Amino acid sequence: MIVKKFNDTIMGLWSLLVGLKVTAVNFTRPQITVHYPRQTVPSLEGYRGHIELVPQDEDPLKPKCIACNTCARMCPSSCISLTASKPKKKAAEDKECSGEESGEKPKPKKAKPELESFVLDYNYCSLCGQCVQNCPVDALRYTSDVYLAGFTRQEFVFDLLARLQDQAAQKEQ
């Protein structure tokens, strides 16, 4: 009994020294925090920031979006709003074009509506990801924008179509 108590005490004292060693070793190691305004985190892969539109493979200026409105309907915070051009007009144009080229009577194509604006009100977004999950054509993805700060609400109402075009222009440069 007494021997055990004595042993426990010795082990306890030893553990105190081990603890001191742990902190001493960490004292000499380099820092692992990032000095934010002067440094930024090197890799943000896997970070799920606000959403953005995915461009088409052939035309980086145009989004994959088919303006089906699923994302806007799924959004629990109602922060997505999009408008699309009416499909009728588009269908007429298509007819004209194809008719001139081949001279045959074309089959009536199903017209695609074209996205005219895609606005995300990030103030209300809860980053749940329902829109990305439910997009039928995978036209939405997460950005890795982590350094977002601003003074007004208006700064966080993002026009994602304009953003897509800016990014395409930047890439070309």
Next chain:
Amino acid sequence: MIEAIPIPLIVISVGLAATLAFIGLNALVLVYLERKVAGFIQRRPGPYEVGPQGILQPVADGLKLVGKQIFTPTGADRVLYWLAPMISIAPALVCFLAIPFGPHLQIINTNVGLILILAFTGINVLALCIAGWASQNKYALLGAARDISQSVAYEIPLLLSILPIIFMTGTFNLFDIASGQGAWPWQWYIVYQPLAFVIFFICALAETNRNPFDLPEAESELTAGFHTEYSGMGFGMFFLAEYAYMVVASCVTAILFLGGFQGPVASGWWWFLAKVYILLLIMIWIRWTYPRVRFDQLLNICWKWLIPLAVFNLLVTLLVIAI
């Protein structure tokens, strides 16, 4: 006119002023050291923004404290409430008077230097007790109650671990104790009394309310313990006093066990300061290593281990001296 003022009075006044400056400067350096060491141990930079490498951070903190509103809570005992911080810091000033910083750097060379320091550091308990009682706050009162039982308990092994040194040297004069030891580390009393050194250092941590014995101000349980209600410089004085007592404890440890101002080459106050700062760094290191002990553990360590060990150590020393 000047002849009418006795010289000891002038010496003490100048000494007190110098001590005040020393305490203030030390507090600034220690706050900076404490936060930097904490940062480095936790792998972060610590204070960084104010001045190069954050060196002006303690100054900014001090200015903030001075600029804050002095506030007395409703129902508090106004006189006692504001007396407490003063009672806390005043004895710390007196303690420095008797400490020999160097061969010629001591304000009062008195025969009872050690007793003076032990007596005056004991008054701090009273200050914390008054602060807790006068604050009209349950956390403050609990903190004060803890502080009293802790201080009373740890005073005993503290004294018992000093006694062997007293018996070996036969004096309470701190200067004599310091100069009685040799210049080299193996001539210091820590070699003869390693157990007493360990006990004394642990008790010093407990007496100065440092981690892992900082139960009177345990943040997670008592918000801030006895100084919960104090704002501005009321808190600042407690803070200063805490750091001053840390320095006093390190000074006494350095004198009793580490040869005081004596060093292998060129003895002087620089050796003393170096030893004191190494001890202070160890205190800081300990603070950022260990979690806070529970109250029953705290008292168990004292009554079941430190006091019996100190008594045993004292008896062995007495036997050796007698033979």
